[in-house]
Amino acid sequence: MDYYSNHIKTLIDELGRLPGVGAKSAARLAFHIINMPKESVDRLSDSIKAAKANVHYCKKCCTLTDDEYCPICKSAGRDQSTIMVVENPRDLAAYEKTGEYKGLYHVLHGAISPALGIGPSDIRLKELMQRLGTEPVSEVIVATNSSLEGETTAMYISKLIKPTGIKVSRIASGVPVGGDLEYIDEITLLRALEGRVEL
């Protein structure tokens, strides 16, 4: 990259480390940033440091938040008897966007993956079990991803919670709404068949 000067190279390098940003996108972003007004550049740069400095885990549900407790845990209107367990804050956001779920959440920050060396103690499972001991929870809905890691984590959580007598459920796996059977993989089709409900 001798055709770029040092500050440009450094910026391209740093942007290229972000997930999903390849060498060409990094260069495009870098030149875009250099051409932005100084105030916008400062806002971008400052928001990065500010988020890192001020964002931490919610003391209750472990999602990322600025305050001691996240807006959902602080809200009086949520059903305290249900906890939905998700892998990360973006999954929480996905369910919040539906506007239908009124219970609480618990964010694991990952899923069990023997292949990647991520065990049960590497995700926020201990915090979940502590909550079950102190909060009036009657159901835990496991909404980890429908991947190998997500399923492994769901099974593990289910085994962990069963002895406490609290109900554990798993979100349904099947054909997505609007999905065309022809284009759906075999495992999903089999799951949809196994999970069939009477009409």
Add this chain to the structure above:
Amino acid sequence: MDYYSNHIKTLIDELGRLPGVGAKSAARLAFHIINMPKESVDRLSDSIKAAKANVHYCKKCCTLTDDEYCPICKSAGRDQSTIMVVENPRDLAAYEKTGEYKGLYHVLHGAISPALGIGPSDIRLKELMQRLGTEPVSEVIVATNSSLEGETTAMYISKLIKPTGIKVSRIASGVPVGGDLEYIDEITLLRALEGRVEL
């Protein structure tokens, strides 16, 4: 986005303003950044401000650089008699990667676009003409994009330079190497036909 706290929202907003970064990618990047080690976050944030503060136009070719002159203009080994005109520094980089072109460059920072209200005075054309008056240039190769704006700019430059007696050429337009005729648009096919060379 009430499910995200303020610092996270601000960061997602700022990242979402970048070109090609949609709402979902912005959230993914934001959480990735929050989870990065503090040193990496500082490096990213600082490289953004440093690039903006230190990068400016090369006094000769107008590409972006840290110093008064860019590495190419400073290099003794380049052919001073040829200037390749490109739209932006990434196009310059694309030709540099070929390793074959040994002349100088001139970066316009845009192309003439009546639709976007970008006229000849909005791109670095005046600087190009000044160079032609002082540097020992014998050929100007116009390597603007093969788009409507790029072609318009090429025509304009050609008309501007012709009276000076300096040779003006345009990079060839045609079927990309390895390209399958079947999948190539008609305009490119016609261009390739017009630009045919005797074997």
